[in-house]
Amino acid sequence: MAGDVVRRRSRSRAGSADGFARLVAHTDPVALIGITLSIFLSVTLDLTNAATGVESLLAGLMGITISLLVDSLARAERRFHLRTLLDGPPWLVRATPQLAAAIREAAERHAGTRVAVEAQHRYEEFRLEAEQLAAGRVIRRGDDDEDLVGATRDCARELLGLTNVMPRASGELSWWRGDVGRRYWEANVAALARGVRITRIFVFATLTDELTELVEKQRRAGVRVGLLPFGAVSTHLHVNLTIWDGSSCWEARMTAHGEISENQFSVNRADVDRLTRIFRLCADRATFQD
Incomplete structure (x- = not known):
């Protein structure tokens, strides 16, 4: 019986502490500081006899009221900002509350476990990927060809490619x-068949029979192929890239062994312009067989 009482009291204290922690976590820092200063001011006025007890109490209550008003305004502004963010496509409005609720439940229900740690890790990954998407970029694994092949199928006028x-x-x-x-x-x-112009440059160290065969195969199909020996341009221009219609681009990120570790599709204007400049610089030095 005594043990049950102790356990209930322990749970009660734990619940009170948890409730206080939640209150602090969801209160604006400015309001917390204002309330603390108001209480300190009221106590100081009373202890130093700078004001009567009633005046000290009123001063403290006035400060607390102002602090809570500031907190209320801050909360209203955050709610307005959140509603503005959710004023978008229907799928975003539907999914965002569910996503936030799932992450919060994983973090709180399984606090202190690997599940909570993983929830935070995945949320951070999602946040970083969302920032890239906002910038107009899609980053995928090296063996994922969805953007490379898909954008080529969608290409309407011109495709530029650089292969090292x-x-x-x-x-x-x-x-x-x-x-x-x-x-x-x-x-x-398929793009050539529908009238797309394709220009591809191969940057090579040795013009092997295998490379010659590949070049001739693409030329016979209708690709305008250029050859560029290593050393003809700076090594920072040795980029594997594709540009579609001057409006989107693809770039491969390579390992030290020449394997594609990840690839980036982008409609970001700065990315398209950068890769277009690289292609033009290589094209100026390449040899084409027209």
């Missing part, structure tokens, strides 16, 4: 023989 054949083994040519490369080439052939 790494100076080791098969290098980028193995990519062209793989599943992603084959799907990309099929999309290229």
